[in-house]
Amino acid sequence: MDLRTLYNKAILGENLYQQVKQARSELYSKYPDSTPFVGKMFSMNQKEGFIKLAKNFKNLAAIMKGKDQQLIQNMHLVTEIGVLFLHFNAFLSTIQMLGTPEQVKYWENLALNFQVLGAYAQTEMGHGSDVQGLLSRADYDLETDSFILNSQDPKSGKYWPGVLGINCTHCVFQAQTFVKGQYIGVQTFVVPIRDKNNQMKQYPGVEAGDIGPKFGFQYTDNGYLYLKNYRIPRENLLMRYCQVSKDGSFKIAGKKAIKLGYGSMLNLRVILVASFCFGALSSTHLAYHNRELAKKYCEETYHLQKKQIGIRDIYFKEDFARMTSYLMSSLKLKEMYARYQKAIQQDDPNILSILAEIHILSAGFKACSSWAQLQTVRQNLIYNDPIGHLNWSGQPQRLGDSIPAPTYEGDNHVLLQQTGKYLLKLFMVIQKAKKSKESLSDKEKFMLGGELSFFVDCAFQRKAVDVLHNLNMNDFESVMKALEMTLFLYIQDVAQSIYSEIKTGEKPIHKLLNEQYQDRIVNYSKFFIHVMNVRFCRSYLLQNSFESKTEKTLQTLLHIYLLSMVDLYKVLMFTYQLSNASKLAPIANLKYQLYTQINDKFLIDSFENPIKEFQNSNSVDVFEKESQNIEAYLTETFTELANEQQKQTPRL
Amino acid sequence: MDLRTLYNKAILGENLYQQVKQARSELYSKYPDSTPFVGKMFSMNQKEGFIKLAKNFKNLAAIMKGKDQQLIQNMHLVTEIGVLFLHFNAFLSTIQMLGTPEQVKYWENLALNFQVLGAYAQTEMGHGSDVQGLLSRADYDLETDSFILNSQDPKSGKYWPGVLGINCTHCVFQAQTFVKGQYIGVQTFVVPIRDKNNQMKQYPGVEAGDIGPKFGFQYTDNGYLYLKNYRIPRENLLMRYCQVSKDGSFKIAGKKAIKLGYGSMLNLRVILVASFCFGALSSTHLAYHNRELAKKYCEETYHLQKKQIGIRDIYFKEDFARMTSYLMSSLKLKEMYARYQKAIQQDDPNILSILAEIHILSAGFKACSSWAQLQTVRQNLIYNDPIGHLNWSGQPQRLGDSIPAPTYEGDNHVLLQQTGKYLLKLFMVIQKAKKSKESLSDKEKFMLGGELSFFVDCAFQRKAVDVLHNLNMNDFESVMKALEMTLFLYIQDVAQSIYSEIKTGEKPIHKLLNEQYQDRIVNYSKFFIHVMNVRFCRSYLLQNSFESKTEKTLQTLLHIYLLSMVDLYKVLMFTYQLSNASKLAPIANLKYQLYTQINDKFLIDSFENPIKEFQNSNSVDVFEKESQNIEAYLTETFTELANEQQKQTPRL
């Protein structure tokens, strides 16, 4: 595999790249007005943007009709239409996961042919992370064989869902559900919102609209939705795990089935990890090209014609190191997800344990990679891209897309708390195992044996003194071992404090976990994900074969990433006596050496950036254009003016 | 002094607050359409924004006519018009500094009466930080008694100056200057750009325009400017330090005079430090109020009704701790600046040394406080403000204002390099002093005796072992001493490597400083500013008397800030054996204790936030409004609809 193949595979999935490229050029040749938003962000107001979005969407749908299903489901990759991402990866995928085979077939047909456009309406004004607290309500009405949906007060209004504001015809909708007065839990419905055949008129009983201009996804409509005694047919309840019959009898699947059903939702987080890597790398790619462009018009300052390495170059290389690592990990997460799906088919007895593990990993990786994307883009906008503040550099739009990522699809802190709570459990299990390994349940054994088994090694085998003794910054494995051991001891510390507070019984557990210890739990969970990131990459490198320059580059990038982790966590390494000043001393020079081994142009050329193509295809390359204008202007227009120049210009 | 007084004093200067408040309400009552931009950022495109800006400016100018000069010069504080900030603090102040008394009088009269609107045009397409490399050129033409200005190629075009794009009538303009073919250095001119009496038509020979939509200051025009054989009267050369006579004879002041002249420019950076604090705190203030508002509409989650402290609360308290510290330091910088001006008047023999010190401090403080502002606003937008992503929360606009701050008025890295180079010199002087104190020059003695004298103490008195021995996280002074000592040893380390590389003579010095060691120099300079920040605050607290609750609060905030510095630099403290795990252990609990001693509401209520007033006065408080609408809607409109509700809604 070469680097280009790796990037395309991770971002678009195997083989999709060529198809996406073709579809894109088809779109632009047939509909030249389908220009994307890059570089236009602040030249349009929200309304103008919405209109443009709707046009782009129509054109794209026309191109896509009848094409391969896999391509269609990745249509958002063809152009920057986030709307479609939600339609396929939130709306349709929820139906695919919670619907009966018949329901799936019915809605797939409509969704893939763009006869409906769907939103995912879960978050309410009063409830984001706390899904169990939702207030939207659905009551089954025997008489009319329909569900009556209600949002009873402002808190229960849906608030935030993308596409809900003006564009969608339908949404999937979560509500507390009652049949004959009996509560049957939070269920999911497909709810018609607007009539596509009648100028997208809202159905009576629906009150929906856009929540207002925002920073990030400016031209995507995010909506609110209030329903009052709104009737939908019984069959619009997604019935894979919860069947309600015409006579009001109902059957609800076991907890395990439901958990597994929701499990497929976490695929979205895995997809997001790759998409954040793409977002960050495309920003860095733009920055690099804008620097090349700027060379023509700017004096070659130190950093444009350098032999040495300064801050901008360090940022550049560290961006690639960080984001390429997340990208390789996203491929490992995809493999895990595939294994999980296979395990379902094979009725694996450990299936819930497998689910738990991939859940806490994908949650944690979503959080850390969205932060990494934001960091990368911010630095590009301010420092690395010489025209980064300007719209047509493409960076402001990248920033707009990165800013909400720590919030949507799960607030990062809340996600990392979930990762952290799993790690707390793991520590209890390790304590138990220390006393007697025999007493462990299968679930507990699985926890100790899966991807996190290095903790067991830390607990039972590794000795801090040996790890310290062997530590050598040039030796990847030894650094890795020291970081793992540090992480282990850090979590152990926090876990012990928490458990001893729990024992006193003075404070409720949820207060301890969600408030008093929240920051520490989030902190060690971040550290954990960084360690997993290195582990995943290293194993991806070992398990795949690469063209030699690519392999060397990937190893160097990973080493840089590893050392930046040491920088980040060296204080903990000191604290737990897993490092000291003399062990750390060589880092600065070693990093410097590693930087020089990276060929920037190789990284850049291996990354195919559709956003850069958009820029070119639309000639928003104003820098070049404007400079040309100015040159022309100087040579032509002014020669005349100069001649008839008035001798005296007024002082005022 | 109480906390409110401190804030108002630092942000607006003594006594100005009431006047600004009055002017603002006068503006809104006379011109209700002068609504500010808060909350409107993404509802207007750039053109709409420009038009609104021009209107607001006109109204404001009408209000201000004939008012007190100090108030007029702070007109940008009355409403969010950055244009005016540049007009007074860059355009007029440059004239005040480089013009003859006669020139100053002439332009002050026009500027204060808004008969001209000025830009500050220094940066060129090809030259930002490197002012000596400018390519714009001015030649004195004996025949017409005028200067002929030229931008000879695209690189020499001015690029970025605010107000230059569409609004200004004049700018101050830097150019390489020649008289009778003789080079007389970079000089500054007042250049007419547009005719105010003729629909702002550009004068022939001028080609100026807006550089395009951008993120940050979206509705401020940033411009480009090309001049071709453009004549301006000789008297438009600012002649305080460089007189050119009609006959082409000229007289240039000595280096010292010129340096002092430019010195007053650094006042702008001092002003910026306070303005970044204001930007950050107003964002935190909005976040707090938006959280209060949200309580009405959202379930009271852990973090809205808390006894304990979670991540959001920590962010909130640390924001206040960090930004209040910078604010107190800005007052110290203002004092230093006043002392500097007095020293000029008194012909102090050390005047250049005094200038050097305040220069490197204001440069470093500008850099670090602009980063701190960005960090605060980003966190508010994403986490602390429940509606932060939405425009009408006010946060996106705050972010837009914060993003370019690390770039304008000097790129932060370049500024910190200047601070860092001064510190390198200081180390050479300390080495010299170690050998023999007698051999020091007056300049060198001054360096060791000024605000940085604690380094001398570190070099000659303090012993690391004692400092470590006395270190106690509860004892402010002991922590301070350990941080200072760590900083000293860190700089010493880097300085020694640099000097030993310089000795070998293998690499040019500028390459070592500007490239190879750039990141390390920037790093220790940041650390230095943080230490100075604590030192300044502590001394401000000692030198002023406060109402007791205020004093307690300020001390607690400063202690929190100090401990966050320990968190940031503890790895260096370990490295130089100025801390260890057991000394650090109490930090987490101590911080927690300090957090609980802070009364959030006291902080919030003491901070008068005009931006919040704008929000109210313009009812952009959509959250409230919209929720009211929804409630009304639910109770009225829907009662009808519900009755005539069709029994069956189509599935599609």
Ligand SMILES: Cc1cc2nc3c(=O)[nH]c(=O)nc-3n(C[C@H](O)[C@H](O)[C@H](O)COP(=O)(O)OP(=O)(O)OC[C@H]3O[C@@H](n4cnc5c(N)ncnc54)[C@H](O)[C@@H]3O)c2cc1C
């Ligand atoms: C651009 C964008 C697009 C979106 N698109 C959609 C969409 O298509 N469909 C949809 O349904 N939603 C969507 N959302 C909503 C999004 O999923 C929610 O904002 C998110 O789940 C967080 O919920 P919240 O905003 O209510 O925050 P909260 O749940 O109130 O969390 C905010 C903070 O409260 C604290 N907190 C919350 N719970 C806990 C806890 N248990 N313990 C400790 N602390 C806690 C944390 O500090 C957290 O940072 C979108 C949001 C954005 C910004």
Ligand SMILES: Cc1cc2nc3c(=O)[nH]c(=O)nc-3n(C[C@H](O)[C@H](O)[C@H](O)COP(=O)(O)OP(=O)(O)OC[C@H]3O[C@@H](n4cnc5c(N)ncnc54)[C@H](O)[C@@H]3O)c2cc1C
């Ligand atoms: C919103 C905004 C408003 C502005 N308003 C004005 C205005 O009103 N008037 C005006 O004249 N200008 C204005 N500017 C321009 C601003 O002052 C310049 O952008 C700034 O001085 C930096 O110059 P530059 O962009 O050319 O970057 P450069 O000077 O090219 O610096 C960019 C990077 O190069 C590296 N670098 C540069 N020099 C060195 C060195 N000596 N050693 C090592 N590394 C180095 C650093 O890493 C630095 O981060 C504005 C800019 C912005 C963004």
